[in-house]
Amino acid sequence: MSTAHSLALVTGATSGIGQAYARRLAAQGYTVIAVGRRLERLQALAAEFPAGQIKPVEADLSTPEGINRLSEICREQPLTLLINNAGVSHYMGFTALSAEKAHELLQVKVMAPTLLAHAAAPGMVERKMGTIINVAGMLAFGATAPLGQAAGRATYVASLSHLLSLSLALSEELKSTGVDVQVLCPGIVATEFHERQGMDLSALPRMSAEEVVTASLRALETKEVVCAPGVEHDDLLREALAANLRAFGGQSPTLATRYQ
Ligand SMILES: NC(=O)c1ccc[n+]([C@@H]2O[C@H](COP(=O)([O-])OP(=O)(O)OC[C@H]3O[C@@H](n4cnc5c(N)ncnc54)[C@H](OP(=O)(O)O)[C@@H]3O)[C@@H](O)[C@H]2O)c1
Numbered sequence: 001m002s003t004a005h006s007l008a009l010v011t012g013a014t015s016g017i018g019q020a021y022a023r024r025l026a027a028q029g030y031t032v033i034a035v036g037r038r039l040e041r042l043q044a045l046a047a048e049f050p051a052g053q054i055k056p057v058e059a060d061l062s063t064p065e066g067i068n069r070l071s072e073i074c075r076e077q078p079l080t081l082l083i084n085n086a087g088v089s090h091y092m093g094f095t096a097l098s099a100e101k102a103h104e105l106l107q108v109k110v111m112a113p114t115l116l117a118h119a120a121a122p123g124m125v126e127r128k129m130g131t132i133i134n135v136a137g138m139l140a141f142g143a144t145a146p147l148g149q150a151a152g153r154a155t156y157v158a159s160l161s162h163l164l165s166l167s168l169a170l171s172e173e174l175k176s177t178g179v180d181v182q183v184l185c186p187g188i189v190a191t192e193f194h195e196r197q198g199m200d201l202s203a204l205p206r207m208s209a210e211e212v213v214t215a216s217l218r219a220l221e222t223k224e225v226v227c228a229p230g231v232e233h234d235d236l237l238r239e240a241l242a243a244n245l246r247a248f249g250g251q252s253p254t255l256a257t258r259y260q
Contacts, residue, residue, distance in 0.1 A: 007079050009033040009120075011061060011070070011112065012086030014041040016191030017135060020209035021083055024217065026053050033077070035059050035070060036086070061086050061112040062104040070112070074119035078127065082120045084113035084163075085135040091197055093152035102155050109159035114166060121170075121179065128178035131220060132170070136163035138187045138228060141240055149199050160185075164226070168241070171225045182219060186212045187230040 008025045012018035014036035022034045026049045034042050035057045042056030057073065059066040074082060087109050090101045117132050124130025139145065139153070140160035147153070167183035174181060188194075190206040207230055215229030226237050 006030045006081065007033070007077060008081035008083065009035065009070075009074065009077070009079055009116075010083040010085060011035045011116070012135075013045065014038040016193060017186070017189060017209045017212050018083070018085040019045060020213045021085065021216075022054060023048070024210075024213050025081070030081070031055065033057055033073065035061075062107040067107070067112050067115050071115050071119035074116050075123065078123060079120050079130060081131050081133070082116060083133045083135070084116055085133075086112065087135065087193070089150075089153065089156045089193065089197060091150035091153050091156065091194075091199065094154045096151065097155060105155055105159060109156070110162050113163060117166070117170065121174065124179045125174065125177045130178075131180045131182065132167075133182045133184055133216060133220075134163040134167045135184045135186075136160040136167070138185050138230070140164040140183075140185055141237075149201065168225060180220065180223065182216065182225060182227055184212070184216045184219075185226060185228040185231075 006029065008021075008030045010018050010022045010025070010032055013022040013032070013034035018036070022032045022045060026032050031052070032054045034045060034054050036042055037058060037060050039056060039058040042054075042058065046054040046056050048054075057070070059070050061067055061070070088105055090097060090105050113134050117134070120130070120132065124132075137160050139157045140163065143157050143161070164183050164185070167181050171181035186207060188201060188204055188206045189209055189212055190202075191209050194201045212229050216227050219227035224234075226241070228234070228237055231237060
């Protein structure tokens, strides 16, 4: 596909995976609307490319104003690619997590991606082309995995499950419209993500943000809906999703014997 007139919007483009997406897409010829709160970083990123190719937009996605502002851009601009990447984790025990932090997390990881996709999808459907990428994480498959250095992460993990379910359901719903949906599920990536939480994971083997972006863009070519850059055997993903559907299909209107 020619990317000469392609327009992407990337949230969380001030660092890590979002910045790697923005750089890669701009290098491929996309015009990139790059979103984040740290405007100086967006401006520095824009300065790496010819004027106008990266368009910085300062917005705080934890606020309704920030989400509304971006939704308007998603509705009005002919986006070929929407990348819902911004995120915070607020790793801490559920009872220690303040309501404000829980709200911020859910705004950024649940409300913003859902509403931006909701704003962008009608135009994409009308144009019969477009792609929505939602950045979740392997924890969408690992709610009960060992906690490691995190004291807790229930709300964060739940937000990733939302993105996985949203993407799978949306992909089904839009499959004959020309619009593709991908949910990206990285494992641990070497970005500022954990550092900003006061966690040092530098001793652990970590994937680079650039590798994650390589996997995501390659998966667009092969039309993979669930892109898991670190999972060698993709049968595992298919089996996990098939097991969910088997459980779903295993229900009936009769009260199960163990409850009688
Ligand atoms: N790193 C990992 O190990 C890992 C693993 C699995 C999934 N992920 C997911 O990958 C995504 C990207 O994370 P990363 O690893 O690249 O981390 P990162 O380097 O910390 O980047 C997070 C990005 O999100 C933006 N962001 C955070 N809060 C925001 C807000 N209220 N409004 C607007 N933008 C906001 C940040 O920009 P500003 O602070 O400038 O606003 C930053 O650009 C996240 O959604 C995360 O859940 C990461």
